[in-house]
Amino acid sequence: MTDRRDILLLLTDQERYDVSAADGPAVDTPAMDRLAREGVRFEDAYTPIGICSSARASLLTGLYPHNHGMLNNCHEPDAIRPNLPEDHVTFGELLADAGYANSYAGKWHVGRDQRPEDFGFETLAREDTTEADGGFAAHQRAHGVDPDGIELEDEIYAEYAGEDLLVSATTPVPKEATLTYYLAEVTVDRLESAASGDEPFFHRTDFPGPHHPYVVPEPYASMYDPDEIPRWGNYAETFDGKPYVHEQHLAYRGVEGFDWETWARAISHYFGFVTFIDEQIGRVLDAMDRLGLDEDTVVVHSADHGDFTGSHRQFNKGPLMYEEVYHIPLVVRWPDAADAGRTVEEFVGLHDLMPTFCALAGVDSPSSVDGRSLVPLLTGDAPDDWRERLVAEYHGEEFGLYSQRMVRAGDYKLVYNAFDTDELYDLAEDPHELRNLVDHPDYREVYRELRSELGEWMDRTDDPIGPWTRRVLDKSADSQ
CATH class of the missing domain: 3.30.1120.10 (Arylsulfatase, C-terminal domain)
Structure with a gap:
């Protein structure tokens, strides 16, 4: 066990591993690069499942999806379980019982009827805030933006289930009036209150991007020239020798007719979205420096899963277990225990974060969890019996x-x-x-x-x- 550490989790939605990797595409991510320089980068981190609700439930419980039961998204009519079973113990509840002040802002998506409060968190801001709730809607109006009067530009649509599905666009909204910026602002406010408090804290901010639709403000929308984006190496996919569902999925997602020029435009928005989120992470890190929290807080950046974004000519995710969806970013900065700039090559999973958070908080995680604490890997003392194989699963969706x-x-x-x-x-x-x-x-x-x-x-x-x-x-x- 370790002393009780303050912990900050910055989780993105559908962020590909390669966009912040040293050998990845030329995407500007100075804040993520800073975390990697000052922390430990896990080069072989994977999600246990490539779909939102299931992956987020694994993060909370430390269990594989087939053991926590949320096998697909909770909001769809075909949800196998609309809510996470109450008999599963989550790290939020364990930390709250141990005296942690847990808070949360952003996307949740675990449970159709469940909220962060059901798992030991105080909600500071939600992705689905309405006008009546104040919050983000009030924030937009304070910046002169009518939430109901936004007209997007440069839209790209896919034909999904007989309807147009927005893939990417430019928003005329100033960056300060976007949800991404707002969530960073809420996070900074939370850190300011934590700096003057006596309780250990755990805060998580779940940015709802760069998940599609890739809608970004300027200057990020035009930051990456589509004509200068190299084709993905697997854009040449022929589906020869592949499962039949791979080719079928193109038509299902409505991108069967997308050419590279169309994808390059969408990818330019995706890259811009990543850079915009990175800038907000930078704001949070700068605030930690200013508040004196940088030396005593463990900072974790990861994603629930990745995104095809035109790789294999595919959109979103689905019944295709390629690296673009399953390989995820994971960086941990732990100033006084983990050597800065080190990389870890062992296989790790998103579900390993649950027992890791428990270990950092000095709390025993349940013996039933499938994940393992990353603390030994962070401190350079990898166990001899660490896994040499990594397994992930998928159970379908709509x-x-x-x-x-x-x-x-x-x-x-x-x-x-x-x-x-x-x-x-x-x-x-x-x-x-x-x-x-x-x-x-x-x-x-x-x-x-x-x-x-x-x-x-x-x-x-x-x-x-x-x-x-x-x-x-x-x-x-x-x-x-």
């Missing part, structure tokens, strides 16, 4: 419910598709995941080993599809 599992091991990646062909990628040779090697004779042993590993993971974690899937996996492995 496109249809189905089971998928993903295994990362070294440079190899297996996607188990119960409904279609499996996928096997060698990320060292094919980082863009264009070539499915599942039937390649040179990779038979890799395929067999990863399927065996998946079966063992299903047994260890009580995966409900394990009893019948294990027989399929074992039979296939024996036939290789």
Whole structure:
């Protein structure tokens, strides 16, 4: 256990790992870069599932989705569970019981009827604030903006379920009157009150971006020239040897007719959105410096999952377990315990943050959690038994419910598709995941080993599809 630390979590929604990576696209992220210089960057951090409600529930509980039960988004009519079961213990409740002053601002999306107060947090600002609530609507009006009179420019739409779905646009609203800016302002206010308080605090700000629609103000909307954005390496996707659902998903999401010029315009807004959020993170970090909180507060930046943004020609996320959606940013700044500028190469997951927060607060996490505290990795004392394989899952959404599992091991990646062909990628040779090697004779042993590993993971974690899937996996492995 450690002494009780003040903790700040800055969570983004659908932020790709590569946009702030050193070898990623040329996106301006000075604040995220600063956190990486002053903290520890996890190079192989993954979400346990590529959909919002499920990933956020895993963050709260430290459990894989099949163990906490929220398998898809809670707001949709096909939600398997509209709310997180009350018998699951969350880090918010544990920290609150230990005397932490927990607060929250931004996107929640865990539970159709549940709010942060149900999990030990005081709500300071919500994404869905209405005029009657004051908050953001009042903030906009104070900046001379009528929330109901905003006319967007340079819009791009997809045809989704017979209707136009906004993909990206420029807003004429000044940056100070945007939700992104407002949430940073609320966060700074919270830090100011925490600096004069005696209680340990945990604050989380959940920016509702860069999730689509990528609607950004100037100067960010025109910061990146679409003509200068290089094509994604996997934009050349042909779907040859891939599950049938991959190509079907283009039509379902309404981007079947998007050409690169269209995607480049949308990506330029996405990049601008990332830079805009980064600027707000910078405002928060500067406030911590000014308030003297920078040396005593653990700062964590991560995302619930990533975003295709035209990779593999796809939009949003879905039944495709590619790196753009599952590989997430994770940086932790812990000034007096974690060496600045270090990188960690061990596989870690978003669900590891729950026991990590408990450890930082001096609280025991439940023995039932699937995640593990990152504190040993942060302090440079990686356990000998740290995981060498990472597994993620997916259960479908409005496109249809189905089971998928993903295994990362070294440079190899297996996607188990119960409904279609499996996928096997060698990320060292094919980082863009264009070539499915599942039937390649040179990779038979890799395929067999990863399927065996998946079966063992299903047994260890009580995966409900394990009893019948294990027989399929074992039979296939024996036939290789």
